[in-house]
Ligand SMILES: Nc1ncnc2c1ncn2[C@@H]1O[C@H](COP(=O)(O)OP(=O)(O)O)[C@@H](O)[C@H]1O
């Protein structure tokens with residue numbers, strides 16, 4: 703195993719540095735990975751919302767992907783915002799042709815659909831294509847509304863409903879699901895790894911609980927968590943080993959978020975709270 707793993711983010715941008723590729727690169731660094739990125743969309747956004755989205759031609763997206771995989775041994779891939787059907791299809795074709803079977807990078811998919819601000823980051827007609835993509839992933843990290851959409855249900859208001867949806871989605875796509883409790887209410891936030899049933903057996907879910915941090919600065923938490931899992935997977939950690947490490951780190955990053963003075967809306971987290 704490489705001493706410093708190579709992690710690739712395939713995602714959109716945030717020029718204010720809180721979400722998307724910029725957040726992923728900070729997470730990779732926080733967990734001691736070497737970060738790389740392929741841009742799926744240039745997003746004119748800030749802590750208050752999304753203004754415009756510019757999607758590259760698919761040939762150029764493919765050229766970016768090939769430029770990395772032709773040259774670098776990639777240990778893990780984190781996929782974030784895909785945005786449109788042509789972008790999803792291009793990433794799928796690259797993945798299937800570059801890593802046909804056997805030894806392939808760990809794949810974490812954050813099924814990005816809507817930003818904290820409520821702005822859409824995935825075309826409505828692309829939801830089906832994103833769902834069809836998911837069977838390639840080892841781990842998916844939907845938030846409450848994203849999990850509901852994948853499960854074809856209303857957003858869960860309570861933990862048992864959330865876990866029920868996660869189980870259904872895990873089985874439907876044969877993928878491990880991280881159900882995240884950030885959008886629920888209560889003094890604590892629980893994240894749970896839910897495993898698919900294989901050979902009639904389902905491993906017990908694994909949970910990590912933290913106090914709910916009282917901050918409005920939660921921009922990019924989902925991006926950052928999925929990138930952290932990808933980095934630890936590249937370093938040989940199981941999902942269950944990674945969960946408490948990521949949870950503790952995210953709680954510290956949220957706890958120190960108010961020390962940053964970035965923007966007037968939902969500001970970023972402090973990825974390096976444990977380091978600085
Ligand atoms: N207020 C909070 N206090 C502590 N942890 C939180 C808080 N909000 C979110 N988290 C954590 O941040 C991560 C992202 O959660 P969530 O908000 O559910 O997803 P998303 O950012 O994709 O909408 C999870 O690990 C969750 O536990």
Ligand SMILES: Cc1ncc(COP(=O)(O)OP(=O)(O)O)c(N)n1
Nearest residue numbers: 714721722817818921922923924925
């Ligand atoms: C380019 C880009 N990708 C993803 C998001 C959404 O970020 P996420 O961490 O899932 O959630 P919020 O921070 O929006 O809650 C984004 N804003 N931009």
